[in-house]
Amino acid sequence: MAAKKTMTLNLTDAEMHALEGLCDKKDLSKTAVLRQALRLYQLVEARVEKGDKLFFEDEKSKEKAEVMML
């Protein structure tokens, strides 16, 4: 297992509420949720930088909506 470093994170009430909501939904600790968020953010940034677009597709209608990354 790779060594880990500890940091303090300052969040607003709304942000903390959102984080706790995700923790409950995913059955994960705050650290685990934030590590997942970082991985996803890094992945999306790398793809967008390459010129790829990010879409969400409605499973039933197959309708696609582009997520604008500015």
Place this chain on the structure above:
Amino acid sequence: MTAVISPIALLNATNGKLEEAELWDAITEKQLGDWEAEWIPELFKAIQKLHRAGVERVHWPQSRHWNWRQKTRALQGMLAHPGFSIVCNGTTQGMMIVDITTHRCRVESQKGKDLVYVEYVENAPWNRPELADPPLYRGIGSILIRAAIALSIEEEFKGRIGLHALPQSNGFYANTCGMTDLGIDASYHGLRYFEMTPEQAESFIAKGN
């Protein structure tokens, strides 16, 4: 890039003895060099043998087109895609790349929960029973699946893993690993999708595979 290296043991099937080996939590230039210089020539020789023996292409190793250098380069530095490898006797014996971020469980009891998705896993050609008789080292696939489970536990995913299997490996994932077979996935090259629940992961580890 620094890799964490853990000691493991591999069974040498030619003499029945355990040999010291290493599980790396990375795929480095060393592994890619071994793939190019050792795996590919061996794989070509094995395919040539199958061809000369009149074996149909459908029975040739289905991972023969995989280019580990390309795959690794595409995912270099991506936290979502860690790689693993096994080294024994100075040579890479197996490699695996997983995705720990973008896949979710499909099994009803775990639906929507995070899991470790095994994107690519491959054994060196001389360890594959369909190509080498006898294979040199046994248990590479099981050790890599155990590594995926351990990562899943470390990430708080409770041992949940998932993968699409090449047809030649369906039996391994269903029987040896005890994963749930969710059938053919038409949206993914018509491959079968398998998933391991926390209970199945626990029982796989307990079996000491």
